[in-house]
Ligand code: HEM
């Protein structure tokens with residue numbers, strides 16, 4: 685996770701979204717993102733959803749475009765391939781691809797600065813993943 689975010693923060697295409705727009709505190713973010721991934725990869729069930737909402741909020745401040753998601757995935761795939769191999773490494777890549785596609789598609793219904801006037805629609809939460 686730390687290697688991925690170090691690369692993402694430095695990336696010329698998406699780094700500013702983390703550092704300047706979200707002003708992300710990495711130390712506060714790491715526990716959330718590790719619980720997200722351990723839920724998907726290790727069956728830990730510590731993450732209870734809501735990942736889309738923070739991206740809708742980010743999109744409201746600076747449009748998240750297809751090229752941003754593509755770069756995010758490129759860094760994610762590259763980091764995994766540098767450090768891991770095997771079945772779980774593949775699941776990490778496949779699930780990220782699904783989530784990125786779903787987020788990008790859902791964001792089309794949310795307003796971004798590119799829209800000029802606000803065209804926000806009510807936020808719906810996807811109920812997904814393991815149930816308790
Ligand atoms: C062990 C199996 C799985 C686990 C634990 C899991 C877990 C999760 C979690 C925690 C999220 C984030 C939800 C949120 O924050 O609101 C998510 C999102 C998503 N997952 Fe999975 N997942 C699993 C399998 C799958 C499979 C098999 C598919 C598709 C065939 C899938 C497709 C998606 C998609 C499309 C999203 C994004 C949903 C959205 O926000 O629009 N997942 N998953």
Ligand code: HEM
Pocket residue numbers: 698701702706708713716717720733734735738739742748749752753756779780781783784787
């Ligand atoms: C253009 C691509 C993306 C950008 C710029 C981005 C940026 C961010 C930022 C800035 C946050 C922190 C928001 C905050 O706490 O204020 C965040 C949270 C998060 N992101 Fe992303 N993200 C992207 C794509 C993805 C994808 C593809 C996934 C999943 C595979 C993902 C998973 C998450 C999760 C799980 C959180 C934590 C949500 C929570 O607080 O529960 N992100 N992202």
